[in-house]
Amino acid sequence: MFLKLMNKEIKNQLKSITFYMFLLVLVIYYITQYVPSSPYDPLKPLYSNLKDDGTRGILDNKINEMTFIYYRMNYNLENEAYVKYILGTKRWKKLNMEQKNFLQKMKNKVYNDKLNNESIPEILVSYNEFQKIKNQIDKALGGNTIYSPKYRDNIFLDMYYGHKPIEDENLKIRAGYREMSMMLNMNKYLKSNPILTLYKELSHNQKNSLENAMKRISPYGIDEKGNLIDPVNYKKYELILDKLDKEFGDTTIFSKKYRNRIYLQNKTYIDALKDFKEILNKDKVTSAYGRYLSDYMGITAGFYPIFVVAAMFLRDRKKNISNLFGNKKISPIIYILSKYSGVCISLLICYLILATHSTYVFYRISKNYNYLIDIWAFYKYTLTWIAPTILFTVAISMLLFGIFNKISIPIISQFLLWFSSIQTLGGDYSLYRFIIRFNYLGNYKDYITWRPDIITNRAFYTILSLIIILLAAYVYKKPIENNCNCNTL
Numbered sequence: 213m214f215l216k217l218m219n220k221e222i223k224n225q226l227k228s229i230t231f232y233m234f235l236l237v238l239v240i241y242y243i244t245q246y247v248p249s250s251p252y253d254p255l256k257p258l259y260s261n262l263k264d265d266g267t268r269g270i271l272d273n274k275i276n277e278m279t280f281i282y283y284r285m286n287y288n289l290e291n292e293a294y295v296k297y298i299l300g301t302k303r304w305k306k307l308n309m310e311q312k313n314f315l316q317k318m319k320n321k322v323y324n325d326k327l328n329n330e331s332i333p334e335i336l337v338s339y340n341e342f343q344k345i346k347n348q349i350d351k352a353l354g355g356n357t358i359y360s361p362k363y364r365d366n367i368f369l370d371m372y373y374g375h376k377p378i379e380d381e382n383l384k385i386r387a388g389y390r391e392m393s394m395m396l397n398m399n400k401y402l403k404s405n406p407i408l409t410l411y412k413e414l415s416h417n418q419k420n421s422l423e424n425a426m427k428r429i430s431p432y433g434i435d436e437k438g439n440l441i442d443p444v445n446y447k448k449y450e451l452i453l454d455k456l457d458k459e460f461g462d463t464t465i466f467s468k469k470y471r472n473r474i475y476l477q478n479k480t481y482i483d484a485l486k487d488f489k490e491i492l493n494k495d496k497v498t499s500a501y502g503r504y505l506s507d508y509m510g511i512t513a514g515f516y517p518i519f520v521v522a523a524m525f526l527r528d529r530k531k532n533i534s535n536l537f538g539n540k541k542i543s544p545i546i547y548i549l550s551k552y553s554g555v556c557i558s559l560l561i562c563y564l565i566l567a568t569h570s571t572y573v574f575y576r577i578s579k580n581y582n583y584l585i586d587i588w589a590f591y592k593y594t595l596t597w598i599a600p601t602i603l604f605t606v607a608i609s610m611l612l613f614g615i616f617n618k619i620s621i622p623i624i625s626q627f628l629l630w631f632s633s634i635q636t637l638g639g640d641y642s643l644y645r646f647i648i649r650f651n652y653l654g655n656y657k658d659y660i661t662w663r664p665d666i667i668t669n670r671a672f673y674t675i676l677s678l679i680i681i682l683l684a685a686y687v688y689k690k691p692i693e694n695n696c697n698c699n700t701l
Contacts, residue, residue, distance in 0.1 A: 221554025251576030
């Protein structure tokens with residue numbers, strides 16, 4: 213009877229408009245947020261000569277723009293692939309021989325490969341001629357490429373490799389001082405809490421507090437290079453931040469809890485290349501991307517399934533189950549578990565479809581660029597990270613619908629649970645967070661450190677889900693028994 217009821221629920225889901233709307237939402241989220249790779253994506257970082265001192269290229273700096281296009285051309289030629297923008301998303305395409313020869317010809321026309329001390333090539337044409345050549349390249353590649361004026365602002369995006377923590381105490385002091393200076397310039401400060409981080413206007417007293425703190429940190433200000441002149445030591449600096457946070461009412465970016473958000477610096481190309489080699493050698497590529505996919509898709513698994521459960525709840529409330537199964541007695545536990553299993557399996561299939569697509573894409577990438585991959589990685593993270601989230605979301609949804617017998621309260625309750633659980637990018641796997649966040653590509657060392665906590669979290673929510681669904685069966689017991697032992701939910 214259990215399998216019969218479970219199969220019937222799966223068939224009902226496959227006929228449900230709500231189920232396909234859920235699948236559509238997943239696909240849109242998959243394409244727009246996770247942004248799946250394409251078979252010709254080389255994955256490796258694009259070379260940049262930018263430093264880690266917090267400075268980035270400025271688009272109206274013509275030398276920077278022309279230099280970065282030089283690196284872009286080299287990257288395209290080396291990997292025989294280029295980026296085309298389709299509906300605003302990056303898609304890698306293979307360079308054919310004619311396109312490759314044309315790109316090489318244009319590169320030789322614009323640049324001499326001889327680099328100066330700052331890794332800037334010798335430029336052979338004017339900026340206006342350079343723009344015309346870029347347009348010709350874009351046209352030769354079919355349009356909507358990085359060489360198009362339309363995507364000029366995207367030139368610098370691949371030169372950004374993320375952040376790394378600042379370890380040096382002197383650099384931390386400088387970072388804190390810069391944060392204060394920026395707040396004064398913006399006339400705003402960051403107020404942090406576990407749920408939201410908001411900008412708030414500075415009051416007159418808060419401005420005075422910031423100015424006084426800056427004077428205590430560096431009485432003589434900064435030199436022409438932006439370095440602090442004779443700053444205080446790190447211990448005194450931390451006491452100044454403690455006092456400043458207290459004057460601002462606690463829980464600002466200067467508090468001990470949130471202070472590390474200040475202490476970040478840009479990763480360099482060397483850092484990015486090291487990360488890439490770690491992804492290749494330790495994560496076999498797909499494990500890194502499997503965790504990354506599970507982070508994004510886990511967000512959807514923590515909330516959207518409630519609408520599928522709601523549709524089932526409304527459908528079954530209108531039906532007389534005795535008409536469907538005759539006069540046979542159905543145990544409330546068997547009935548609820550079969551419905552629960554049917555919904556969970558149907559939802560999990562959606563995520564496995566996306567895992568299959570990613571596996572196929574990375575299989576193609578591995579063949580094109582000779583990478584060694586773990587073919588099962590996307591499935592492993594889907595089943596161990598996302599599946600427990602599905603189990604919990606569906607279980608708590610069914611329980612709430614059973615208790616309140618209406619739609620609005622369970623959806624609002626689930627939203628609040630979901631919202632509180634996603635307020636981290638990773639590292640916090642305490643048992644009050646039912647969604648696993650790991651919004652990092654790679655970070656193998658951190659993953660190994662956090663893995664025991666992740667395993668504990670996933671095991672806890674798997675067991676808790678079973679307890680909750682048994683409790684839901686008890687909640688549904690009376691209406692089922694009062695209606696011929698097999699009535700509606």
